[in-house]
Amino acid sequence: MVKEDQVYVDLSSLDFDKLKAAFSKSSKRNSIVFNLQQAVEQKVQQMINDNPLRLEFYERYREIIEEYNRGKSYEDTVKAFENLKTFIENLNFEDQRALRENIDQDTLAIFDLLKEGKELDKKELKAVKKIATETLENLRAEKLDIDRWRESRMLRSQIKTLIYEKLLWLPQESYSDAEVGQKAADVYQHIYTMSKRQSVNY
Secondary structure (H helix, E strand, O other), X not given: OOOOOOOOOOHHHOOHHHHHHHHHHOOOHHHHHHHHHHHHHHHHHHHHHHOHHHHHHHHHHHHHHHHHHHHOOHHHHHHHHHHXXXXXXXXXXXXXXXXXXXXXXXXXXHHHHHHOOOOOOHHHHXXXXXXXXXXXXXXXXXXXXXXXXXXXXXXXXXXXXXXXXXXXXXXXXXXXXXXXXXXXXXXXXXXHHHHHHOOOOO
């Protein structure tokens, strides 16, 4: 039996059939939607922290909540529940993408940054993923394990150089010199920001 005041934190193992049954019988449907909303918001924020290119998920989530807040009739509550159900399914699918790509979440974020705005074939995607993996591996092995590296101008410069030199191996037919420079800046900024948050093990 699902408790009406329960906060559903583990969205990946949430049994929607049981939850839907409880929702249909409950006299406190708004409470269930609110608990679900809280869990989704926490999950979305964590996923955005891991990968800034997932911002579209937050925007879609806000659309669902804003639509729900405009009504709150029985029909609005049922619709919000169904929208959250679909949204969570999409969220969980995205959350498993690193596993499908056979890389960790940190590498996936760099991979996404490198291929953002590009139309790449399978061979190019494989090459870009390899570069993303090697870039982060080299950074971890040589620089990012140094305590307080962000406070050293020399280390920051070395990290920028290492990233740029690795990205020079991006497919030349798809990445101009200017694009390589911009991608290198994007990757550095992402790593700097994530390391500063200390929410991942860079």
